[in-house]
Amino acid sequence: MIRFNEVTFTYDGADRPTLDRVDLVVGEGELCVVVGPTGSGKTTLLRAVNGLVPHFTGGRLSGEVLVDGRSTRDFPPRELADVVGMVGQNPAASFVTDVVEDELAYTMENLGLDPAVMRRRVEDALDLLGLHDLRYRPLATLSGGQQQRVAIGAVLTASPRVLVLDEPTSALDPAAAEEVLASLTRLVHDLGLTVLLAEHRLERVLPFADTVVLVPGSGSQLTVGTAADVMVDSPVAPPLVELGRLAGWTPLPLSVRDARRLVAPLRERLVGAEPPHAGPPASGPPVARLDRVIVRFGDLTALDTCDLEVRAGELVAVMGRNGSGKSTLLGQLAGVRAPTSGRVDVTGADPTGLAPRDLVARVGLVPQDAGLLLYGDSVAAECVGADHDTGLAPGATAAVLDRILPGLPSDRHPRDLSEGQRLALALAVVLAPAPPLLLLDEPTRGLDYPGKARLVTLLEELADAGHTVVMATHDVELVARVATRAVVLAEGEVVADGPARDVVCHSPVFAPQVAKVLAPDPWLTVDEVRAALEVGAVHG
Amino acid sequence: MSRPVLAGPGRRGLHPGAWWLWAACMAAAASRTTNPILLLLIGAVVLYVAAARRTDAPWSRSIVVFLRLGLVVILIRVVLVIVFGNRLPGHTLFTLPHVPLPSWAAGVSIGGTVTAEAVLAAVVQGLRLAVVLVCFGAANSLASPYRLLRCLPAVLYEAGVAITVALSFAPELVMAITDVRAARRLRGRPTRGFAGLRGTAVPVLERALDRSLQLASSMDARGYGRRVPVARGARRAAAGATACGLLLVVAGVYGVLVAGSLPGGGIPFVAVGAVLVGTGLAVGGRRTNRTRYRPDPWRLPEWLVSGSGIVALGSLVVAGVLGVPGLEYVLSPLRLPTLPVVAAIGILVGLVPAWAAPVERTSLVVRSGPTSRPSAAAESEDLVTGPVSDTLSGAAPADAVAPVGLPGGNGG
Numbered sequence: 012m013i014r015f016n017e018v019t020f021t022y023d024g025a026d027r028p029t030l031d032r033v034d035l036v037v038g039e040g041e042l043c044v045v046v047g048p049t050g051s052g053k054t055t056l057l058r059a060v061n062g063l064v065p066h067f068t069g070g071r072l073s074g075e076v077l078v079d080g081r082s083t084r085d086f087p088p089r090e091l092a093d094v095v096g097m098v099g100q101n102p103a104a105s106f107v108t109d110v111v112e113d114e115l116a117y118t119m120e121n122l123g124l125d126p127a128v129m130r131r132r133v134e135d136a137l138d139l140l141g142l143h144d145l146r147y148r149p150l151a152t153l154s155g156g157q158q159q160r161v162a163i164g165a166v167l168t169a170s171p172r173v174l175v176l177d178e179p180t181s182a183l184d185p186a187a188a189e190e191v192l193a194s195l196t197r198l199v200h201d202l203g204l205t206v207l208l209a210e211h212r213l214e215r216v217l218p219f220a221d222t223v224v225l226v227p228g229s230g231s232q233l234t235v236g237t238a239a240d241v242m243v244d245s246p247v248a249p250p251l252v253e254l255g256r257l258a259g260w261t262p263l264p265l266s267v268r269d270a271r272r273l274v275a276p277l278r279e280r281l282v283g284a285e286p287p288h289a290g291p292p293a294s295g296p297p298v299a300r301l302d303r304v305i306v307r308f309g310d311l312t313a314l315d316t317c318d319l320e321v322r323a324g325e326l327v328a329v330m331g332r333n334g335s336g337k338s339t340l341l342g343q344l345a346g347v348r349a350p351t352s353g354r355v356d357v358t359g360a361d362p363t364g365l366a367p368r369d370l371v372a373r374v375g376l377v378p379q380d381a382g383l384l385l386y387g388d389s390v391a392a393e394c395v396g397a398d399h400d401t402g403l404a405p406g407a408t409a410a411v412l413d414r415i416l417p418g419l420p421s422d423r424h425p426r427d428l429s430e431g432q433r434l435a436l437a438l439a440v441v442l443a444p445a446p447p448l449l450l451l452d453e454p455t456r457g458l459d460y461p462g463k464a465r466l467v468t469l470l471e472e473l474a475d476a477g478h479t480v481v482m483a484t485h486d487v488e489l490v491a492r493v494a495t496r497a498v499v500l501a502e503g504e505v506v507a508d509g510p511a512r513d514v515v516c517h518s519p520v521f522a523p524q525v526a527k528v529l530a531p532d533p534w535l536t537v538d539e540v541r542a543a544l545e546v547g548a549v550h551g
Numbered sequence: 552m553s554r555p556v557l558a559g560p561g562r563r564g565l566h567p568g569a570w571w572l573w574a575a576c577m578a579a580a581a582s583r584t585t586n587p588i589l590l591l592l593i594g595a596v597v598l599y600v601a602a603a604r605r606t607d608a609p610w611s612r613s614i615v616v617f618l619r620l621g622l623v624v625i626l627i628r629v630v631l632v633i634v635f636g637n638r639l640p641g642h643t644l645f646t647l648p649h650v651p652l653p654s655w656a657a658g659v660s661i662g663g664t665v666t667a668e669a670v671l672a673a674v675v676q677g678l679r680l681a682v683v684l685v686c687f688g689a690a691n692s693l694a695s696p697y698r699l700l701r702c703l704p705a706v707l708y709e710a711g712v713a714i715t716v717a718l719s720f721a722p723e724l725v726m727a728i729t730d731v732r733a734a735r736r737l738r739g740r741p742t743r744g745f746a747g748l749r750g751t752a753v754p755v756l757e758r759a760l761d762r763s764l765q766l767a768s769s770m771d772a773r774g775y776g777r778r779v780p781v782a783r784g785a786r787r788a789a790a791g792a793t794a795c796g797l798l799l800v801v802a803g804v805y806g807v808l809v810a811g812s813l814p815g816g817g818i819p820f821v822a823v824g825a826v827l828v829g830t831g832l833a834v835g836g837r838r839t840n841r842t843r844y845r846p847d848p849w850r851l852p853e854w855l856v857s858g859s860g861i862v863a864l865g866s867l868v869v870a871g872v873l874g875v876p877g878l879e880y881v882l883s884p885l886r887l888p889t890l891p892v893v894a895a896i897g898i899l900v901g902l903v904p905a906w907a908a909p910v911e912r913t914s915l916v917v918r919s920g921p922t923s924r925p926s927a928a929a930e931s932e933d934l935v936t937g938p939v940s941d942t943l944s945g946a947a948p949a950d951a952v953a954p955v956g957l958p959g960g961n962g963g
Contacts, residue, residue, distance in 0.1 A: 113844070126846070
């Protein structure tokens with residue numbers, strides 16, 4: 012269905028090709044997952060399928076991409092709209108109309124389909140994706156998961172043979188992500204659609220994948236195979252696969268169910284090993300405090316009578332579904348806006364009243380889009396600017412950056428950095444004045460597993476040095492690895508607050524994979540299991 | 552206000568053209584009188600219908616914005632008359648100190664006697680403009696401009712989409728500015744003053760450009776701009792016919808609005824122009840083979856709504872032609888305006904849509920079950936868009952962007 016023949020693609024001005032002599036065949040009806048480190052060219056590969064690369068992006072492509080027998084050389088993206096449905100990373104940015112039903116029909120209108128056919132297909136798409144209740148709703152009022160499903164439906168109605176999705180679940184909470192993935196598997200099973208999708212959080216998609224394409228980056232050859240085969244030595248692997256490698260299971264388990272069927276011997280080896288307990292509650296001095304804080308946007312209550320106190324050295328994870336008020340909570344601590352009522356106190360001051368320069372000395376916030384914090388035209392200029400802003404000695408920010416991510420090319424423009432590199436730079440800028448309170452909003456969005464591991468190490472170092480970290484995240488694996496305390500928000504209220512271990516283990520939505528496999532024993536991460544096995548081996 | 556459900560199966564609400572035609576007729580009616588009672592009556596009729604039939608969609612709030620704008624217009628006119636003076640003789644209200652101006656500013660005066668007649672004339676003129684604005688706001692509230700664009704002939708459709716996208720740029724820009732300012736504060740940089748402005752402008756434009764590129768690539772991938780080859784000559788003839796026709800229509804509309812300026816009241820101009828435009832569009836439309844999903848049907852309610860507007864306008868035109876007294880408000884001698892009964896009854900016919908138009912479906916969707924999450928627009932997932940979210944969900948600052956009512960669904 013999709014065939015790449017010796018495809019080499021170089022962006023204008025780049026000295027190395029992003030795709031180098033790529034050969035790839037994706038058969039009809041396959042669900043193919045594209046994995047690879049950050050910046051390895053996954054998005055480029057996906058966008059080459061319908062010709063957006065190179066027709067839209069510029070650059071030089073040699074070789075040939077064939078979709079359903081049509082070459083992107085002869086057919087620009089609009090002429091392939093009836094064969095390839097492309098859903099980008101940010102569905103909201105791709106909406107052309109303003110009501111769900113019209114959005115679903117937009118592609119078909121462009122294709123000039125018969126009105127009767129359009130009507131039928133829209134009804135089908137509404138049923139298939141469970142959008143029936145939303146058909147007359149304005150797009151601007153939908154939640155993230157709903158928007159993602161509308162975006163999928165909007166390309167589906169043209170009845171394409173191929174569906175291409177770029178990180179369809181990266182912005183979604185675990186439940187909404189399940190919802191979207193369930194819709195996708197249904198399409199593959201019922202309609203025989205060929206699906207090509209890129210994803211960082213493999214733990215979600217691997218169980219559904221027929222084949223996995225590993226893009227190692229830096230122009231190396233692709234590895235293609237079944238999920239279990241590729242995962243044997245993939246540099247990016249979900250916790251479940253790592254647990255499988257540790258326990259020596261073959262074939263490697265791809266779903267929690269697979270692993271539960273293999274787990275008995277591992278359980279025996281762990282008998283006697285004591286799963287780590289939640290540490291004692293933090294006893295450091297309080298750093299920040301929300302006192303009966305209410306925040307309203309119009310008639311929507313984003314935070315409802317929220318009380319929270321964080322202490323020095325705590326690593327607090329704030330979880331909850333999309334729109335539950337996580338980001339608003341962080342915004343309150345950073346003084347982004349004044350609360351509707353209640354009091355916010357950060358190291359003894361109200362953050363909304365602080366001058367910008369005093370604010371950065373007390374609290375640092377890295378927003379979801381880390382690029383927002385960066386204005387310089389090179390990494391070096393950014394560091395110099397940060398020193399100047401905060402009155403630090405020249406070179407201080409650069410030194411922090413060097414510790415977080417050594418070897419970042421200092422003449423590179425921040426926009427040309429990968430997601431992970433940008434995050435590192437934003438972190439350096441925020442951390443340089445050493446604020447006692449550090450706030451991170453979805454820090455792992457777009458980060459690969461090695462990047463995540465580096466982030467975890469860094470956060471632990473910071474906590475040891477007495478910094479307090481509060482992060483809003485959907486990433487349960489990150490919470491399992493690093494957080495000491497978890498706060499769950501729902502509809503703006505705190506519904507759970509306690510040691511991270513207890514909170515995540517007892518929730519079917521937030522439990523990490525290892526906990527699900529080894530339940531009822533509260534193991535959270537592969538590292539804990541590995542450590543326990545090593546101790547066992549020494550004693551045994 | 553009770554909202555009877557008239558929308559039958561398969562209906563999504565009234566044809567947007569019917570709403571816009573009705574509103575245009577009411578606005579034209581307002582432009583043909585200076586009688587404050589008639590003007591207030593028109594305003595009241597339009598507001599009542601809008602209140603009875605608007606939905607809870609984001610663009611429905613635009614009527615409030617236009618109402619406010621109308622009040623501001625009246626206020627400005629009155630203030631201008633008091634300061635710069637329209638020295639109508641009559642009853643003196645009060646006298647401002649006269650500011651002597653140099654001889655080269657002979658036509659202008661500042662201060663002086665302010666008469667009741669002058670103020671009243673300003674109020675009436677402002678009122679007329681305000682009522683026209685309210686009519687426009689009502690049309691925006693009742694039918695999203697995007698739905699009106701969908702009714703455009705194929706050849707204009709692409710231009711229409713370009714306009715839609717351009718308009719959605721404004722709310723995007725407001726969001727981007729708030730984001731960037733919040734981020735600057737987090738970096739410890741000034742958000743005010745010249746330095747703040749300069750530091751904000753570049754990232755804002757970068758983000759706006761990014762978003763436009765994303766939208767463009769999405770539209771391209773979804774088949775926007777597929778073409779069918781058509782002979783060059785036919786294309787040019789079509790373009791020429793459309794342009795000439797539009798000019799004729801513009802001239803004709805001027806004739807209709809300004810009584811007695813063109814032979815036949817301008818109607819023949821409009822007719823010939825419309826035929827030319829129609830032909831041009833039909834020929835030009837052959838280049839795109841777009842079809843339309845669920846085109847809004849034109850049935851009895853549409854006839855009733857547009858007909859009621861035409862009756863309202865017609866009653867004023869007829870009254871004007873017959874020379875019925877009271878259409879123009881005579882200020883001297885100063886007295887209460889009289890009420891031309893024919894015109895008043897005609898305007899009241901404009902209330903028909905409050906019952907004849909079906910209620911649009913968006914207002915009937917019950918937000919329940921798993922779909923009842925707070926809207927993505929209102930949720931503040933992206934931290935720094937937190938303060939922005941009310942821009943889309945339509946709280947106070949949203950009014951500034953609401954009249955656009957176009958896809959800016961870039962909430963989370």
